[in-house]
Structure formats: structure tokens, C-alpha cells
Amino acid sequence: MSEIENKAGSMDGAGDGAAGDPQDDKGLGLGVIFFLVAFLICFLSGWLLFPKLLYSKKEQPFNFNHELHVDETGDCETCHFLREDGTFSGIPNLETCMECHTEEAMGETEDETVFAEEYVAKEKEVPWYVYSKQPDCVFFSHAAHINAGGMECVTCHGHIGESTFSRPYEENRLTGYSRDIWGKNIWGIKKNSWDRMKMDDCAECHKEETGHQGYCFQCHK
Numbered sequence: 001m002s003e004i005e006n007k008a009g010s011m012d013g014a015g016d017g018a019a020g021d022p023q024d025d026k027g028l029g030l031g032v033i034f035f036l037v038a039f040l041i042c043f044l045s046g047w048l049l050f051p052k053l054l055y056s057k058k059e060q061p062f063n064f065n066h067e068l069h070v071d072e073t074g075d076c077e078t079c080h081f082l083r084e085d086g087t088f089s090g091i092p093n094l095e096t097c098m099e100c101h102t103e104e105a106m107g108e109t110e111d112e113t114v115f116a117e118e119y120v121a122k123e124k125e126v127p128w129y130v131y132s133k134q135p136d137c138v139f140f141s142h143a144a145h146i147n148a149g150g151m152e153c154v155t156c157h158g159h160i161g162e163s164t165f166s167r168p169y170e171e172n173r174l175t176g177y178s179r180d181i182w183g184k185n186i187w188g189i190k191k192n193s194w195d196r197m198k199m200d201d202c203a204e205c206h207k208e209e210t211g212h213q214g215y216c217f218q219c220h221k
């Protein structure tokens with residue numbers, strides 16, 4: 001056994017020279033640099049560029065200033081309320097806006113001009129994008145959460161009710177989901193209860209609040 005090993009060893013040694021050959025070291029050094037550069041490019045395109053490509057940004061038809069309107073109405077319920085039958089009004093229709101707005105803009109902002117000319121004057125509903133929109137297979141009830149659960153809007157929606165403009169809606173090109181479902185943060189870290197609203201996030205809160213994550217048929221009908 002040792003004889004064969006010795007032979008092999010001496011043949012290798014003869015061909016390549018000593019292990020510490022300076023030429024070999026240089027090759028290795030360049031290799032490491034190439035690897036790092038390639039890794040960096042992949043890393044940057046994966047983590048920074050990919051989300052940009054994955055989501056398409058869509059502007060709302062015009063900005064809606066929540067702060068200004070909540071000052072005017074004094075509450076959220078003028079526009080978002082539960083009906084007698086327990087269904088949720090969602091985003092208000094044009095009729096609600098027209099309790100105050102006419103074809104004549106009250107102020108001088110471009111947003112209001114667009115609203116007055118394109119929608120009020122033409123009696124056309126505003127096609128708002130819904131940031132929190134879930135896929136059609138999901139059943140969600142506001143009554144269960146607001147009335148029975150006594151929960152605040154901010155828990156699931158964040159501070160939209162205090163905002164002064166409408167941020168763009170971001171749609172996942174592959175699934176068609178709103179970005180608010182999977183969240184802004186591609187590391188998956190969640191700092192606020194409203195950062196993400198995947199199935200796991202619904203179930204996590206249900207487990208905390210009710211001791212049970214719920215049955216499939218409660219959220220899927």
C-alpha cells in the first residue's frame with residue numbers, strides 16, 4: 001500500500017512543483033475576487049432589483065387627503081361604516097363625496113380639479129385600487145373584527161387614515177397580489193401588525209386572540 005502511495009506522491013510532486021508555488025496563489029486570489037464580484041452582482045440584483053421588477057406600480061386616479069377629510073367629517077364612519085346587515089361599506093362611492101363636492105372645485109389643487117372634472121362632472125365612480133385586497137378565495141368580515149373583536153383600523157391597515165396623499169398601489173406581476181399582502185420587507189421581518197397580511201399573519205393573530213388558528217372554511221368559502 002505504502003509503495004503505491006509513494007509512487008503517486010512522487011509523480012504529483014514532479015509535475016506541479018512545491019505546494020507553496022507563488023503562481024498558484026495568484027490564481028486563487030483572482031478567483032476569490034471574481035467570485036466576490038459575481039456574488040455581489042447576484043446579491044444586488046436579487047435583493048434590490050428583483051422586488052422592483054416583481055412589482056408594477058400603479059398610481060391612484062388622484063390623491064386623496066385623509067387628514068383634511070377627517071378634519072372635515074370628524075370621524076371615519078361618514079365614509080367607512082358597517083351597514084345594518086353587517087356588511088362593510090368599504091371605500092365610499094361618489095354619492096358620499098357629492099354631499100360636499102360639486103363640479104366646481106372648492107380649492108385650487110390639481111387633485112381636486114381632476115376629481116371635479118373627470119369624476120363629479122361625468123358622474124363616474126373613482127376606480128380606486130385597494131391596497132389590502134385579498135385574493136377572491138378569501139373571506140374576510142370587518143364586522144367580526146371591528147364589532148366582535150373590538151379592533152382598531154390601524155392594527156391591519158397602518159396609518160392610512162392620517163395620511164395626506166395616496167401612495168401608489170404595487171401589484172405582484174406573478175400572482176396579481178397587492179404588495180401589502182406579502183409586505184414591503186423582502187427579509188420577511190415584521191415590525192408592525194400591518195406590515196404583512198398573509199394567511200400565516202391572519203392565523204397568528206387568531207391563535208393569540210382566540211386560542212385557535214381557525215378552520216379552512218372560516219376564511220375560505
Ligand code: HEC
Nearest residue numbers: 063065072073092096097099100106107108109111112115
Ligand atoms: C364633509 C365634506 C366632504 C366630503 C364628504 C368629501 N370632501 Fe373632499 N374636500 C372637502 C373640503 C372642505 C376640501 C378642501 C377644499 C379646499 O381645498 O379648500 C376637500 C378637498 C378635496 C380634494 C383636494 C384635496 C387636496 O389636498 O388636494 C380632493 C381630491 C377631494 N376633496 C376628494 C374627495 C373625494 C374623492 C371624496 C369622496 C370619497 C370627498 N372628497 C368627500 C370636503 C369633503
Ligand code: HEC
Nearest residue numbers: 064069073075076079091128130131132153157160161166
Ligand atoms: C371623506 C371620506 C373619507 C373619510 C372621512 C375617511 N376615509 Fe378612508 N378612504 C376614503 C377614500 C376615498 C379612500 C380610497 C383612496 C385611498 O386609498 O387613498 C379611502 C381609503 C382608506 C383605506 C385604504 C383601504 C385599502 O386597503 O385600500 C383605509 C385603511 C382607510 N381609508 C381608513 C380610514 C380611517 C381609519 C379613517 C378615519 C380616521 C378614514 N379612512 C376616513 C375616504 C375616506
Ligand code: HEC
Nearest residue numbers: 076080090091130132133134140145146151152153155156
Ligand atoms: C383584522 C384586520 C382589519 C381591521 C381591524 C380592519 N380592516 Fe379593513 N380590511 C382588512 C382586509 C383583510 C381587507 C381586504 C378584504 C378583502 O379584500 O376581501 C380590508 C379592506 C378594507 C377596505 C377596502 C374595502 C373595499 O374593498 O372596498 C377599507 C376601506 C377598509 N378595509 C377600511 C377599514 C377601516 C376604516 C377599519 C376600521 C374601522 C378597518 N378597515 C379595520 C383588514 C382589516
Ligand code: HEC
Nearest residue numbers: 139140141144145148149155197201202205206209218219
Ligand atoms: C390582529 C388580529 C387579527 C388579524 C390580523 C386577523 N383577525 Fe380575523 N379575527 C380576529 C378576532 C379577535 C376574531 C374573533 C372575533 C370574535 O368573534 O370575537 C376574528 C374572527 C375572524 C373571522 C370570523 C370567524 C368566525 O367564523 O366566527 C374570520 C372569517 C376572520 N377572522 C378572518 C380573518 C382573515 C381572512 C384575516 C387575514 C386577512 C384575519 N381574520 C386577520 C383577529 C384577527
Ligand code: HEC
Nearest residue numbers: 134135138197198199200202203206213214215216218219
Ligand atoms: C385565518 C384565515 C385563514 C385560514 C384559517 C386558512 N386560510 Fe388559507 N389563506 C388565507 C389568506 C388571507 C390567503 C391569501 C394570502 C396568502 O396567500 O397567504 C390564503 C391563501 C390560501 C391558499 C393559496 C391560494 C392562492 O390563490 O394563493 C391556499 C391553497 C389556502 N389558503 C389553503 C388553506 C387551507 C387548506 C386551510 C386550512 C388548513 C386554510 N387555507 C386556512 C387565510 C386563511
